Amino acid sequence: MKKLTYIITLVLFVSFQILNAQRAPRLSSPDVNSKNDVTFRYYAPNAKEVLLSTEILEEQLAMTKDENGIWSATIKKVTPDIYPYSYKVDGIEVADPNNTYVFANERFKRSIVDIPGNKPLVYSLRDVAHGKVTYRYYDSETLNTTRRLLVYTPPGFDRQDKTKKYPVLYLIHGGSDTEETWTKVGKANLIADNLIADGKAVPMLIIMPYGNVRPSPMPDFTKDVMNDIIPFIESNYPVHTNSENRAIAGFSVGGGQILNIGLTNTDKFSYIFSFAPYTATQEFAQNFTNWNPDAKKINEQLKLFTISIGKDDFLYESVQGNLAMFKEKKINVEPIFVSGGHTWMNCKLYLTQSLQRVFK
C-alpha cells in the first residue's frame, strides 16, 4: 500500500506539472523592493510588443523580452501609493495574470500595485483594531430590483451597547466603478480604521452602494438613495437619523451625483464632500441651471460643503465653473485644490481629508 500511495502521488504530481505547463508560468509580478523600485513581468513568448501602462508614469513603457518569453520592465523610486496598471500586448489591454488584485470596474480589467514604502501610510494595513466590511442586498423599489451595497462598521461595533448610535457617511464611486471600488482600490475601510485608531476620525458607518443606473436616467439613483438605501440602513443599523449625523461623498460621476442628492436635500445631510465631480449631466442641469436657492438657509443647514479637485484633473476647469456657480448663488463651498489628476490615488487623499472633518 505504501508503494501504491507513492506511485499515485508521483503520477498525480507529474499530471499537475503537465497541467501547469499548459498554463503560463507563475511569475512574481509585480515585485516591489525596499527602494520602491517595482518590476512588472508578463509571459508572452509570441508577442511582438508589450507596453506597460501605469498611472505611475504618464507615458507607456516598452517592456523587454528574455529568452524564456518573459517580458519585464522596472520603474525606480516610485512614490508610495496604490496605482492601476495594465499590459498592452500587441495592442490588447490585459490585467496582470499573476496579480490577484483587479481594479473593480465595469469597463476595463486592470491590476493594481501597492508600493508600501518604509513607513505606514494612512491606507496601510496596520496593527490596529479593524472594522468590518459587509456585503448586503437591499430591495430597491425605485429601481424595481435587488441591489448590493457594502457597509463598513467601525471597530467595536458589535460589542457596543445597543443604545449607542453611529453617524453615517454615504460614499459613491465613479462612473464605471462598482460598489467594491471604494474598498478594493480606495481602501476606505483601512483609512477609516487608521484614522479612528489615531483619534483623527469618529467611529461611523460608511455605506458604499452601487451607483450606476442603466438604462434608467440618473435621477433614479437620487431616488434610490433617498427612498431605498437610507431607509434600509436606518432600519437595520443603530444609527442617528438627524441631518447632523448624515454625510454624503462621491468621486467623478459619483461626485456629481452627490451634489444632486446633497444639495436638493440639505435638510437631510449636513456634510457634502464632492471629489472631482462630473456634472455634465441632465440631472445637474435640471437642478442647478435655474436654481434659486435660499442660500442663507442652506448655509445654516450645511456644516461643511467641499469640492476637491486635482490641478491636473481633466475636470479642473469644469469644477472652476461649478465653484463660480455656487459662489454666484451665495452658497458656502470650500474648494480643496491638490496636485495630481483624476485618479484613485487622489480619491484616497480626498477621503482621508473628509473623514477627519466630518461629524465634528
Add this chain to the structure above:
Amino acid sequence: MKKLTYIITLVLFVSFQILNAQRAPRLSSPDVNSKNDVTFRYYAPNAKEVLLSTEILEEQLAMTKDENGIWSATIKKVTPDIYPYSYKVDGIEVADPNNTYVFANERFKRSIVDIPGNKPLVYSLRDVAHGKVTYRYYDSETLNTTRRLLVYTPPGFDRQDKTKKYPVLYLIHGGSDTEETWTKVGKANLIADNLIADGKAVPMLIIMPYGNVRPSPMPDFTKDVMNDIIPFIESNYPVHTNSENRAIAGFSVGGGQILNIGLTNTDKFSYIFSFAPYTATQEFAQNFTNWNPDAKKINEQLKLFTISIGKDDFLYESVQGNLAMFKEKKINVEPIFVSGGHTWMNCKLYLTQSLQRVFK
C-alpha cells in the same frame, strides 16, 4: 449664467465623448436571451484571430469580426449554470472588459457568465431573506501575518437573541483561488440563503478563509485553521464549540487540505466534505502513508464523511485511490459520483448537497 452653464455642459459632454472614444467601445457582453443562447463580444479591430474559451464547450470557438472591429460568437441552448470564459486574442488570454464579474483567482483573469434559465436555481438571487457576507481581518500567529476571511451569517443573525448559537462550516477554496472564490464564483451565500429559506438547510455560519500559504509549507494552513481561525471565530461569534456543530469542506487543493485538517482532528469536526480533492502533497503523504487509525473511534466521531468527484474530473482516478485507502483503513467514507469535471459548476452542486446534510 444659464448660457454659460449650457456651454460648460456641452464642452464637458464632448470631452467625455472624446475620452470614451479613446477607450474601447462599451459593448453588451455577454448577452443571454430567453432561449439560453449566449453571445460574447470583444472589440479588437487589429487582431488576426480571436478564440472564445469557455467551460460550456470543450473546444474553443473561433469568433468572427464585423466591419466595426467587434468580434462575436454565440453558443445556443446552454444549460443554465455559471461558467468561466476568456478570450484568446492572437494567443493572449484576456477577461471580457465589458463584464464586471471576474473569476477570483491568483493565476488567471477570466470572466464568468450566468445563464439563469427560466426558473430559479439553487444559487439564484431569489426574493428570500438574505444572509450577509462580511470581510474580516484576523491575526495569524502561525503565519505571523494578518489575513482575510469571509464570514457568511444567515438571515436573522443580528436580530437573534444572544443566547442563540450557530453551527459553523469552514469552507476552503481551490489551489489558486482566493477567499472570495466561494462567494463570487461558487455563490455559497446564495445557496445557503435559498436552502435555509426552503427549510432544507439549518441556519449556520460559513467561514471562508484564504487557504494558500506561500512560501510556507502546506501543514502551516492546518495549524492556521486549528490555532488561529477557529479560535478567532469562536471568540467573536455566538457559535457552538462542540464537534457536532463543526464541519469542514473544501475543493481541489482545498479538498485535500480539509482531509488533512479534518481526519487528524476528528475530535473537533463531526462532518468532513471533500470535493474533488487534490492529495499529491507532502502533508497528505505524511499523514496517511503509514496511517494506523483507530477506525472504530473515528467512525463514531464522524457523523458524515463524503468525497465527491465528477466522472470527467482529472482527479477521478486519484480519488478512487483515496477511497481505496480509506476503505482499507476501515474508515467510513461515502463516495459521491456526479457527472462533469474539475469545475466550479460542480462545486456549487457539491456544496448544495453537503449543506442539506450537515448539522442534522
